Amino acid sequence: MEKVVQKIGLKHGSGGRAMRQLIEEVFLELASPVDGIGLGALDDGAALRVGDQWLVVTTDSHVVHPIFFPGGDIGRISVCGTVNDLAMMGATEPMALTCAVILEDGFLRADLERIRDSMKAAAAEAGAPFVTGDTKVVGKGECDGIFLNTTGVALTRRVVTDAGLRPGDLLIITGHVGDHGMAIMSKRHDLGLQGDLRSDVAPVNGLVRAALAAGGDDVVAMKDPTRGGVAGSLHEMAAKGKVGVIIEEQAVPVRDQVRAAADMLGIDPLLVANEGKAVIGVRAASAEKVLAALRAHPLGRHAAIFARAIDERPGSVILDTGLGKRLLAEPEGELLPRIC
Amino acid sequence: MCLGVPGKVLAIEGLVATVDFFGVRKELRLDIVDEPVTVGDYVLNHVGYAIRRIPPGEVQETLALFEQILDVSGAREDLMAADVRGEIAAGQATATVRAKA
Amino acid sequence: MSRDLTLELKFRDPARARELAEAMQRNLDAIGREVSVMHVCGSHEQAIARFGLRAVLPRQLRLIMGPGCPVCVTDGPEVDEAVALARQGVHVCTYGDMLRLPGTSRSLADAQGDGGKVHVVYSVDQAVELARAHPADEVVFFASGFETTAVATAAVALTAVPENFSILSVHKYVPAAMDLVAESKESKIEGFVAAGHAAIITGWGIFEPFARKTGTPVVVAGFEPLDILAAIVKLTELIRDRKAEVFNAYPRCVTREGSQPAQQTLWKVFETRTGKWRGIAAVPGGNLDLRAGLAHLDARKRFRIDTVPVRDDEASGLERECLCGTIMMGLAMPHDCPLFGKACVPESPVGACMVSSEGTCRIWHTYGGAPDLRAVGAAST
Numbered sequence: 094m095e096k097v098v099q100k101i102g103l104k105h106g107s108g109g110r111a112m113r114q115l116i117e118e119v120f121l122e123l124a125s126p127v128d129g130i131g132l133g134a135l136d137d138g139a140a141l142r143v144g145d146q147w148l149v150v151t152t153d154s155h156v157v158h159p160i161f162f163p164g165g166d167i168g169r170i171s172v173c174g175t176v177n178d179l180a181m182m183g184a185t186e187p188m189a190l191t192c193a194v195i196l197e198d199g200f201l202r203a204d205l206e207r208i209r210d211s212m213k214a215a216a217a218e219a220g221a222p223f224v225t226g227d228t229k230v231v232g233k234g235e236c237d238g239i240f241l242n243t244t245g246v247a248l249t250r251r252v253v254t255d256a257g258l259r260p261g262d263l264l265i266i267t268g269h270v271g272d273h274g275m276a277i278m279s280k281r282h283d284l285g286l287q288g289d290l291r292s293d294v295a296p297v298n299g300l301v302r303a304a305l306a307a308g309g310d311d312v313v314a315m316k317d318p319t320r321g322g323v324a325g326s327l328h329e330m331a332a333k334g335k336v337g338v339i340i341e342e343q344a345v346p347v348r349d350q351v352r353a354a355a356d357m358l359g360i361d362p363l364l365v366a367n368e369g370k371a372v373i374g375v376r377a378a379s380a381e382k383v384l385a386a387l388r389a390h391p392l393g394r395h396a397a398i399f400a401r402a403i404d405e406r407p408g409s410v411i412l413d414t415g416l417g418k419r420l421l422a423e424p425e426g427e428l429l430p431r432i433c
Numbered sequence: 434m435c436l437g438v439p440g441k442v443l444a445i446e447g448l449v450a451t452v453d454f455f456g457v458r459k460e461l462r463l464d465i466v467d468e469p470v471t472v473g474d475y476v477l478n479h480v481g482y483a484i485r486r487i488p489p490g491e492v493q494e495t496l497a498l499f500e501q502i503l504d505v506s507g508a509r510e511d512l513m514a515a516d517v518r519g520e521i522a523a524g525q526a527t528a529t530v531r532a533k534a
Numbered sequence: 535m536s537r538d539l540t541l542e543l544k545f546r547d548p549a550r551a552r553e554l555a556e557a558m559q560r561n562l563d564a565i566g567r568e569v570s571v572m573h574v575c576g577s578h579e580q581a582i583a584r585f586g587l588r589a590v591l592p593r594q595l596r597l598i599m600g601p602g603c604p605v606c607v608t609d610g611p612e613v614d615e616a617v618a619l620a621r622q623g624v625h626v627c628t629y630g631d632m633l634r635l636p637g638t639s640r641s642l643a644d645a646q647g648d649g650g651k652v653h654v655v656y657s658v659d660q661a662v663e664l665a666r667a668h669p670a671d672e673v674v675f676f677a678s679g680f681e682t683t684a685v686a687t688a689a690v691a692l693t694a695v696p697e698n699f700s701i702l703s704v705h706k707y708v709p710a711a712m713d714l715v716a717e718s719k720e721s722k723i724e725g726f727v728a729a730g731h732a733a734i735i736t737g738w739g740i741f742e743p744f745a746r747k748t749g750t751p752v753v754v755a756g757f758e759p760l761d762i763l764a765a766i767v768k769l770t771e772l773i774r775d776r777k778a779e780v781f782n783a784y785p786r787c788v789t790r791e792g793s794q795p796a797q798q799t800l801w802k803v804f805e806t807r808t809g810k811w812r813g814i815a816a817v818p819g820g821n822l823d824l825r826a827g828l829a830h831l832d833a834r835k836r837f838r839i840d841t842v843p844v845r846d847d848e849a850s851g852l853e854r855e856c857l858c859g860t861i862m863m864g865l866a867m868p869h870d871c872p873l874f875g876k877a878c879v880p881e882s883p884v885g886a887c888m889v890s891s892e893g894t895c896r897i898w899h900t901y902g903g904a905p906d907l908r909a910v911g912a913a914s915t
Contacts, residue, residue, distance in 0.1 A: 279457075284459070288457035290457065348456075350455070350457050352455070353457045354454075357438050357454055357459070
């Protein structure tokens with residue numbers, strides 16, 4: 094037998110345990126102490142003290158395939174992903190965005206312009222100006238059409254981390270779960286699924302601003318449930334906050350068509366990626382107030398309180414299905430359609 | 434094994450049916466389905482193949498079967514008169530076979 | 535909400551589930567000791583796990599996951615064959631479940647990372663389409679699953695497929711595994727929950743000789759929570775009354791005779807053969823192979839599959855120590871196995887119980903035992 098050499102696999106980019114291990118084992122070495130939240134915290138971004146405020150910085154590369162999908166495209170995701178990461182730190186007024194693009198030889202100019210237009214539209218929705226960028230072209234086959242990286246910066250007076258949960262806190266999801274990942278998957282594996290499966294990709298900074306205005310300091314933890322889905326976000330929040338989290342499954346908003354597609358493919362919507370949602374941890378006393386503020390916003394009409402933090406089983410996520418309880422495992426690797 | 438989901442047949446062309454699964458449509462092959470299928474029927478999908486035509490009324494019958502199982506296992510107060518239960522049992526084709534061993 | 539969905543939800547009614555759990559408890563109280571029953575279906579385990587049904591089962595009931603997941607029981611050397619084919623430049627198509635399943639040293643996901651042309655498909659038809667689209671390339675469908683899934687493969691094998699399409703069958707046949715478990719003298723399994731969707735094909739009648747021969751009751755179950763609970767209530771009732779009968783608790787899908795068109799298709803294409811199931815045993819009649827007349831479609835006959843470069847003979851040697859089969863029969867616990875947590879971990883599993891996310895060994899390894907969640911969160915409600 095040939096010697097097996099350690100290699101990076103797709104599982105290392107899927108937002109689950111393998112990816113976290115890779116980052117911890119390889120990249121954490123780059124971390125150094127900062128005044129604020131640095132790489133070591135492995136949060137959505139960094140927060141650096143500047144005078145009496147915090148400068149929040151985040152960066153995100155986008156490699157979605159297909160490039161155009163129902164409900165959005167790689168351009169819209171590249172803006173929303175970064176704006177949302179800033180918002181999850183409490184920085185809802187983006188000061189500036191950068192854009193770095195890597196293009197494959199032969200990429201259609203018309204497609205690039207279409208992507209540019211959708212970046213422009215999303216940036217306008219988020220109120221985020223582009224201030225600088227970089228363009229590279231690589232040979233045929235050296236990248237898959239287009240890779241996009243955006244970096245965002247914003248100032249905020251208060252930073253919200255993903256580690257702030259305490260027993261008794263309630264968790265709110267700002268809308269339907271699983272829309273983005275299901276829309277992508279239905280296109281990716283030639284499943285021949287037809288129906289209204291659309292990505293939810295949207296900037297949620299306005300929505301989060303409404304939540305922060307209503308809840309103030311009682312908004313204690315936030316995370317955008319992208320890769321790894323809501324389950325992945327809750328695992329991180331539970332581990333970092335050293336609490337257990339119980340999800341009430343009946344309270345999780347899922348569209349009928351997403352549930353149907355998920356059932357057919359044997360996939361749990363809680364593991365599926367979202368690009369226009371936030372999981373928000375709130376002290377119980379302010380939960381209803383924050384929920385009402387979210388529901389008054391166009392992107393938050395289907396917001397729901399769906400989980401709570403407990404002092405038992407710290408670091409675990411427990412799903413109460415209404416019939417019984419079970420531990421919800423941390424997502425592992427890319428989601429694939431099942432036959433079993 | 435064998436993930437199977439029920440859906441409703443919207444259209445049929447040759448050996449291919451368009452089936453609605455509560456808001457998502459997919460084409461299924463009819464090569465191996467147990468009975469002839471017509472538009473409006475419910476079928477069970479496994480890996481893109483219809484493997485079973487679910488006869489109308491069977492869903493209700495299954496629910497009635499659960500009632501019967503509960504009654505035989507004596508889980509509940511006898512809310513149903515014995516004769517009514519008897520009728521259900523008589524109408525229910527149970528698959529129970531007495532072992533000879 | 536649509537009317538159809540409402541009907542479906544009737545099979546998920548928590549109040550009815552509680553009644554069924556109480557009925558189960560009453561049956562167990564009447565029996566007065568611990569009872570082990572086995573289900574032989576990966577989808578049952580998925581449904582049991584997904585809905586948290588273990589938390590409502592009586593403590594005296596051991597519901598054991600049998601050799602019922604066709605993916606988990608696919609043997610390492612069988613995966614090696616697919617990996618070797620991908621290495622030989624052949625397109626290998628397979629179901630999503632199979633991608634990360636380890637061979638003796640590599641999975642198809644690894645082969646993909648090494649540049650192999652590996653494709654995840656939802657249906658065998660997609661593999662045929664790929665063959666049509668690439669007439670100059672060879673396309674192999676790595677065909678896994680029990681008889682339910684094998685029928686779809688068989689249907690395609692009977693149509694006019696392109697010449698560059700062939701099948702590497704690792705299909706398995708469920709009744710063979712039930713025979714193996716029930717005939718073991720030491721087995722503590724007192725009843726079986728049979729796989730509803732496999733029974734759609736074969737019919738529930740197939741279990742009658744089995745129940746007679748082994749003196750073990752069998753209940754055919756569907757996959758909604760209430761389907762499963764009702765089936766277990768019936769099974770405990772049959773055990774209580776010492777009746778070795780077959781009961782069909784899934785009549786909306788399963789008939790006594792099964793599907794004649796499906797059976798004809800299945801046996802026209804496949805025949806049973808003794809095959810090794812991962813970590814369990816050589817199961818007589820447990821594998822489904824393409825019939826000799828279909829040699830042109832059989833990847834094993836079409837290619838010289840060289841597994842030497844991708845095979846780890848040391849790893850296959852470990853299997854001799856694996857207790858998977860014994861654990862499945864309810865005779866051992868994971869920590870009785872010398873490999874558990876050492877040579878056998880989720881990243882490099884030896885036996886089927888460690889492969890499946892719901893396998894006994896995997897659950898014990900991940901959670902440090904079978905978690906009891908009944909009371910969790912009650913205090914803060």
